[in-house]
Amino acid sequence: DIPNIAAASSLQFALKEIQTDFTSETGLSLRISYGSSGNFKRQIEQGAPFELFLSADEGYVAALHQQEQTLDAGKIYALGRIAIFAPQGSPLPVDANLEGLRGLLEQGRLQRFAIANPNHAPYGKAAQQALMTVGLWDSIKPRLVLGENASQAAQFATSGSSQGGILPYSLALAPAISRQGFSRPLPAEWHQPISHRMVLMKRAGDTAKRFYQYLQTSAAQKIFLQYGFDSPG
Amino acid sequence: MSEDMTLRLSLRQTQPIPLHADIKCGAGELLALVGPSGSGKTTILRAIAGLTRPEQGSIVCDDETWFDSDNNIHMPPQQRRIGFMFQDYALFPHLCALHNITAALGHLPAKTRTERAQQLMQQVHLEGLESRYPAQLSGGQRQRVALARALARDPAILLLDEPFSAVDQVTRRKLQQELARLRHSIKIPMILVTHDLDEASALADRIYALHRGTTLQDGSPSEVANRPKSALVARLMDHVNIFTASVVSHAPEKGITIINWQGSTLEANYNKDFAVGEIVNWLIPPSHIVMHRRDRPSRGEHENPVEGEIREVVSLGETTTVTMRIRQPEQKPGKESVGESGEEILSFTVSTHTARRNKLSELGTVTVSLLSEGIHLMPKIVEDRKF
Amino acid sequence: MSEDMTLRLSLRQTQPIPLHADIKCGAGELLALVGPSGSGKTTILRAIAGLTRPEQGSIVCDDETWFDSDNNIHMPPQQRRIGFMFQDYALFPHLCALHNITAALGHLPAKTRTERAQQLMQQVHLEGLESRYPAQLSGGQRQRVALARALARDPAILLLDEPFSAVDQVTRRKLQQELARLRHSIKIPMILVTHDLDEASALADRIYALHRGTTLQDGSPSEVANRPKSALVARLMDHVNIFTASVVSHAPEKGITIINWQGSTLEANYNKDFAVGEIVNWLIPPSHIVMHRRDRPSRGEHENPVEGEIREVVSLGETTTVTMRIRQPEQKPGKESVGESGEEILSFTVSTHTARRNKLSELGTVTVSLLSEGIHLMPKIVEDRKF
């Protein structure tokens, strides 16, 4: 049997590699759907045939656990990081203190700045917290364009129509994006941890359970690290 | 008017189109509906076909009730087995001429339909145009396709709304002959709407004269044409010599009624319906006016001679129409003038060669006899302006 | 046929509708296009209006070139100032009768349009129906709205495609009178398509006989009717007495040409175009056939007496049509039979009262004179089956 696995879209680069390794090691196939964690939560509530749910937001997992859809409370498998990104040709200097951003803002030369929608996207929430931490939130707010999710924020940031954005570090590292500009991760303390929690559904079969275990191995964790995630605790 | 009667219709309606019609049409009978434009001819055909639902009345065909307002019966058109030719043809624009006809041949086995349709195309003289679409046909050709389609259905009753109005006279005559032939081969009631009174007379067994939705009179063509019940019908039947007179006396033994017209005494066809002294309308068809020849005496000169001045001589092909103003013997001042304009105009026709030989084109006086058997009396009506 | 000529048209086309037409129409002249259904009358009007672009030719109106294939001129219909009445009316379905007419009154100041439109409604006898939509009008009422609309534009040329085909005879006569009156008040070329030859004769100055897109003959109504150039035109003009004979001799001094018809020798109108011995077609209008009365001699009996058997007597109102089979003096076996069926049928009309008095309804023999001035010779044509 090939299990259906729901995974947050921010995981896709890392998870591809892990999936390949897993399959070559065990000979077992997986079918992974990428999408918004919130949508997956909703769909699971309606009986979606997923056996394993890799969420980018642990709140959804907790909610599902409460509804007794899951086997257990799940496990945190990675922590998300965010990064500032500026496309090539942008006047925005990229630095870990966001001084460049502050300067550009003060000069009034920042036209558009992209983040994911903080109302529902975990990376958007983190970006907001980071901007608040450095006291830029109120001044940058009118300049923001909000992506439906992290990927869309990245699309805004790379399109050249905005001067930059705050993206998941994992995306900023992806070749397709890193090629188009410069990025620097922001300190993890600037925002609450973006805890990625996974959980097995009640219907989970052996393959899903083995993959669940595999994700906790050091081999998998190493790959997460390479792709810009921090390891949990 | 008995058992073999096949269509029997009685309609009453006030809105939107007033109707007060009673029509009977037997099997094998061809009935012509005539009436001025807008008098409701099409509306009646549509009611028979089931395309409009009249307010009140009944339509019975062959003992089958198609419509009965009292019992709330209204059979849909599909079940009425009518052959209906629309005044505006209503051809199917996406089907070629042949398929327009096969569309109405659903009752035949599929194999034989094309053959039958081709036969109908021939009957309406459209061989060779089978594959043309309606948009590629001339007006008259379309009309003939519509006619063929109406004939195709093997109908229980045939309704033709001005079937020949758009074709030339030669073709028209051929089609009229086809219709006359058809009448003898299939014994169903046929109703023909036409504006052509000659056509109605030539083809129909009976004429219904219609005015504002009301059937004013019905009868054989000659009856309706020569003995209209009222001046209204007379006008419909294209009578021009309609006058007003008063009844002087009756002479039943001689078959005449004497009337006084503008001071002249005329012998009319005997008609006991009118009392002595009553004011009546009367008419005379041009065919009952005999011109006195100038060169020699002619028959019938003793009958109602009337003298007048020639006003106009118009030759239209073989017939010449002469309009004359009647010379009144004396104008009694005290007496009420019964004529509308005070000046009475009489029209009659002679053959063109007679006109030519009598040199009628010169203005002058002429004397005519009004043959008494042609003088027909009708109740006096109040002039109806809206004609 | 000179300077004051206002419309001059010459069209040549092979596809899709063959055309070979040359037409001239002067200011104030009313021209009737007649021809069988499908002969291209509508097509010619459409070409004049600019709605179809013929392959070749030119249309010049009032020194303005509307169409010229050589110089690639094709003026759009909007600029041609035509009043065009469509055969199928083509009313604007979303406008009431009045607005259908005001739609063509763009040349008037907005204020006066309604008044003028109302006037036109009256002219076509449709008072009171101003606010009806086309779907709420009867066929004849629609036709009259279309007529009024065509008249509305204050056109430089008026094109009427069967304008009276859907109205009753009484209304038709009134409308014809309107048209005749109009002709004298506005001096523009008018072209009328009609299937009604009487109408054409009564209204038109000139008739163009059309067959398969070709103008076969033009001339005054009586010329075309009585002296058709060919049997084809004769047939178009509704001639029934068309026969074949051979020329025997000419007698120019007496104004006659002697022909041999089925063994009988007939005196015809003199016509030097045909050589002695030539096979010709000839016709005689029913109006030039005089029946010999049974009770007393009649004028003209010396002229071409022909005896025959009565085949049919049909009375249509005031006229009675008599069909007789000619009794042939001798049937020479060796000689080629020039008649189609070998049996020659002659039709003539008498007034119904003459027929009645002569008791023509009884079958029997009858003798008629064929008045030589009515016998018209034409070149022999090969029978055209597709009529």
Add this chain to the structure above:
Amino acid sequence: MDTLALELSLRLAFWTCVVLLPVSIFLGRLLAWSQFTGKGFVEAAIALPLVLPPTVLGYYLLVSMGNTSAIGQFYADLTGRNLVFSFDGLLLASIIFNLPFAVQPMQRAFEAIPNNVREAAWCCGMSRLRALWRIELPLAWPGLISALALTFAHTLGEFGVVLMVGGNIQGETQTIAIAIYDRVQAFDNPAAGTMSALLLVFSFVTIGSVYMLSHRRSHAHV
């Protein structure tokens, strides 16, 4: 090119058209030829699926078709399968959100058929079904083609509702639109570009050919 996804999309588009054809013919005729008060609001109701954002509509459909819903239960009882996250569920959703594109052109096309042509069909003795088949449908042909082309194109491209109701499961509910969307989200621009271009070319050729054929068909009688 993700052939599995394309095939699924085509299957979905095909079945949507197949189901919507009779539905829209029925509704289109009804709306074209019957007059009743409030008809305008029935027409408006048909257009309502367009008003909500597709994902939101999808969410509401998901909830109302889900396993705990009456519809979902009924369907499960009937077939033993789930309605959501299955092809059947996709199809149902697709039918609902394509309804306006199918019904509107059909209604207009039926309205354009002259009354007397329909009457002539009845007077030729054709049953209602035969009149529909031989007269009304051929005359409404351009509207029918429009309806199908719009529905077809829109089904190929729609992904909000489909994503929500279907759940993006490869080979089962992942349509070509979702696959392209995934590629774009994954910044796999070359793949996204190729798939988009192929989809565009394919649709262009398909829809264009349908139009061309339908023109040829209706040319004759214009």
Add this chain to the structure above:
Amino acid sequence: MDTLALELSLRLAFWTCVVLLPVSIFLGRLLAWSQFTGKGFVEAAIALPLVLPPTVLGYYLLVSMGNTSAIGQFYADLTGRNLVFSFDGLLLASIIFNLPFAVQPMQRAFEAIPNNVREAAWCCGMSRLRALWRIELPLAWPGLISALALTFAHTLGEFGVVLMVGGNIQGETQTIAIAIYDRVQAFDNPAAGTMSALLLVFSFVTIGSVYMLSHRRSHAHV
């Protein structure tokens, strides 16, 4: 209810209709009455915006209208403003993806006008413009209403393209569809439900009224 977003959506829908009206009348007439080879493919091309998933279409529009693109540069030179992330950009995108809904019904409506009625208009001496105004447009009225209703509804509901090109800026490019979507994504179901219900009711009343009025108008001559 987010009145700012609703107002923006209405503004967008209004201007989309205003711009698309003449465009679709022009294109619809052209396609209805001219015959040329490959016409079917022009019609297909107009339907193509439907084929791509809205977000993907939006992405390509974003790229091709962006500040670094030729169109974006041209626009910036002309107006001094950016095309993307602005109302103008939204409008342009909205026009493009609504084209099929506007043109198709118009084309069908024009096709349904009998040839001889148009000819009669010319023969009445009407200029092409006057004939358009007094004859063709009134006769194409039902198609026009369909086109506007579909465009209006679809603009209200569309969010993929709008989000991509507009960037979800409150008061500037956040339409009601995006606002509802945001509420749904934020699991704020009560707010989402209220907004959806209000939007539906509003659209229902608006579109329904338009249809009712247009019926009254066309009743008279049927």
